[in-house]
Amino acid sequence: MKKPARKDILFEIGTEELPATLLADIAENPVFSQEANKKENLFEAKIRKVFQDYRLSFKESAVFFTPRRIVFWLKEAAPEQSPKDIMIKLLAKQEAYSENGTPTEKLMAILKHRSASLNDIVVSDLNGKPYVFIKKAEPIKETGQVLPEIFRALVKSLVFPKVMKWGYAWEDGSEFYFPRPIRSFLCLYGGKPVKFLIAGIKVENRISLFSSGGRKAFTVKHIEDYFKLLKKLGVILDPTERRKEISRQLEKLAKSLQGKLYEDAFLLNEVNFLVERPHALAASFDEEFLKLPLEVLTVSMARKQRIFSVLGKDGKVTPRFLAVLDGGPQAREKKTISRNLENILHAKLQDSLFFYKEDVKTTLEAKRPELKELVFLKGAGSVLEKTERLARLSAKLADDLKLSGEQKKNLKKAALLSKADLLTQMVGEFPELQGVMGKYYALESGEDHDTASAIGEQYLPRTAQGKLPQTPEGALLSVLDKIDLIVACFGLGLEPTSSLDPYGLRRSATAVVKIVLDKKIRFSFGDLLAENKRELGAYVAKEKEAALLKKLETFFKDRFKAVLADRGFREDLVEAVISSRFDDWQEAALRVEALSKIVHEKHFMEASKVIERTVNILKSSKESLPTAIEPSLFKEEVEREVYRHFERHAPAIRQAGETLNYGQATSLYAEAFFGILGEFFEKVFVNTEESEVRKNRLLLLRSIKDLYTEKIADLSKIDWNNN
């Protein structure tokens, strides 16, 4: 008999408009799946899982989605379910059979009860003991039969962060939720529609299209027709393709205006899920609004109307914008629409101008006292106190970093005024402009340019890969602001858990590490954290200082490791470096860099060997050692020789370390100790019975180890399988 052919399956969930940011999130956050051996988004993962559960194989799958439809396409699906045996455990073998091998009455009774015979059973081991099982093949259903179950299960399995109900509760009594109402289902299997019900809604072969402000229904017979029809109607199903097309249209229009598109990835992602038939058009606005800062213009356009700004060749905003419509209107209608868009933008920008004018009526300095009404963190005082704390910490930091008097003054002023823009109408309207408005309003208030820039840079980087602060004052303010948040949260017991980080502390700490490394800021973080904790005073009094600092160190070490791993450094090497010293992060990074360069060199391996051997022998001893080496206790010539090496080479090694010549320090170290220690371990039995002699030898070895591990890196952490 000819085997039935594999055929495609298509399933569409037709909805009222799904939230664009929800869909963008799903599209933009695919997760790697071991089983699929590729990155897949939520929808792709669900369809694979459900088909697996129902033992239906397919060759390839594709998931498309637009604001109004989620489409699952399974290519070359099997004509029926794959076979599967089920095993039902009955009895231990010894209960099932008597000693002479005949089935017991108990077994026969159970078989009768289950309407099975001796032919259906097998003996198999379970946890090392033999048991009797019924072995039964699962019934195999044809694909067309099993699709209703599959898609019912699929729709139920799609979970979203925010869902709703609509109309009456479902007639079948099942609780059923979705992000927006589902209005149609379509299921095609090969050339045939499959008809059934999901949660009281008919699954049939109809789709609807939103066109010219209304919905039209279309009947589709074949999968090919489905794709042809949507294409003919201008719908781009694939979000990746759709975004490309939107970008292409926008860039083309921007070019025709002698400008370039203002890049806004978030907006583009959102717009991609606000339309299924993208059609871009260009329009303009009044030049009077160019008085508003670039950020206000772009944010207002993006947030209020989801339209794109166009920059001129000079990088400044031009009085033009681009909009993406759903569906391509006629030329005459396009004119009306773009005029309407212009008028609406005009009104919105007028409002922004109103806010700006209102906001600059008083200076930031005058607004600042009201910050006492604003809670920084529950239990950690007001934002006003925070700014005062930042100002004091900035003064200390400025001294440590030997900033000029001018810089110190600007930084302190920036700290004091940093949060005053939270009280402005513009930031109330566009919270993402905090800091940015602070900068403009500082300038309007007559503050120094550097003070204003620092205020503007305090929230940088705004995204994981975002731009870092560029000015020294901005970098320091950003660091202080974030560290204060982290110390306060840890002090209040609000540290992140493995899955939850509501205050974004990991992101903040990562940003701090990046800024410190990129701006080459060198100072003691231990001191800063301790000072910050003291500044927070009673608010964080519950935590003991030492315990808190320990927790913070571990937390920052993890971020430091992650940042350096991200920059291509070996994790074991970073671990070795920060196990040694982790106070001046910039310097720690220099050590990592220097050692990375020599990690395959002979000297590095020799130095590692010295450390590994000394560490091992010291590990086995728990006794407390004297404070100074006593040369008169040495018995063997070779240990005297080791000591002489130590005395002779230690100063140069130390000095190389202190002058940041870590490569040199390492080769000096290897040259000084590798050879002689080899001989030492061959000839000297360290753990002798004589306690004084033993302790003196251990102390000598520890001194040699510490010479390197306390200053440069604990090379016993190096993973040689990795080298």
Add this chain to the structure above:
Amino acid sequence: MVTFQDLIAKLSDYWAKKGCAILQPYDLEVGAGTFHPATFFGSLGKDPWNVAYVQPTRRPTDGRYGENPLRTQHYYQYQVILKPSPDDAQDLYLDSLRAVGLDLKKHDTRFVQDDWESPTLGASGLGWEVWMDSLEVTQFTYFQQMAGFVLEPISCEITYGLERIAMFLQGKNDLFELQWSKDLKYGELRKKYEVEYCRYNFEKSDTAMLHKLFEIYESEAKRLLGGPGPDPSALVLPAYECALKTSHVFNMLDARGAVSVNERPTYIARVRNLAKKCAQTYVENKLEASLK
């Protein structure tokens, strides 16, 4: 030319034909048509409920002294409640736009996600801002909760911004330029109010008095509700009016900047607690049956 008054008449005609009872505005200051008892209480309970009405709406902080073409501290909403939400709710809405004379082929109509919430009413729902050429002309919401009650069945609330729809109908860029009737402009009727009220709301209102009024209305609402639990002898409807008064007084204080950031949530919670208790008592005392 579809005048402003024609628009109201056409919407009422349309929704009456679809089976809605056409109600009248509530005669108190409210921030949205949702505060009208026909929506607040109407969305509670199991029985079908289909109504439509105009609701004059006050939002003191939105005032712009009549200088913004789109924002005012007083405007008119047209509110429709359909319980349970019909399967063709969106189509009914789009038809209503055609019925008032809009040619949807000439506009870019979009349903843009909006997770609607009213912290003062303890209400929330999911739906959209309906955009016409990027201007929000309607709020379209499937209520999920009202006064903290999880709703079943679900009501669909359609709130038209009448001025904005009229602007599209009449091709005007400024709401004050709208023709209210053939001979009367919206601005002629409303501009003076707008300017006077902005001055009052932003500059002249007596904050000490408003603070006192808040307390007075709050305690009156509490007194009428009795309790502590739902009280069979409570006067729910007058109590709800007092709650609405506190809400408006709070908005007036807000416009004067007389509510500190810290106090805000407390004020909102106080209004919400009143609204919640009104709803609880309404449900507990089975007022749904006796109100119709």
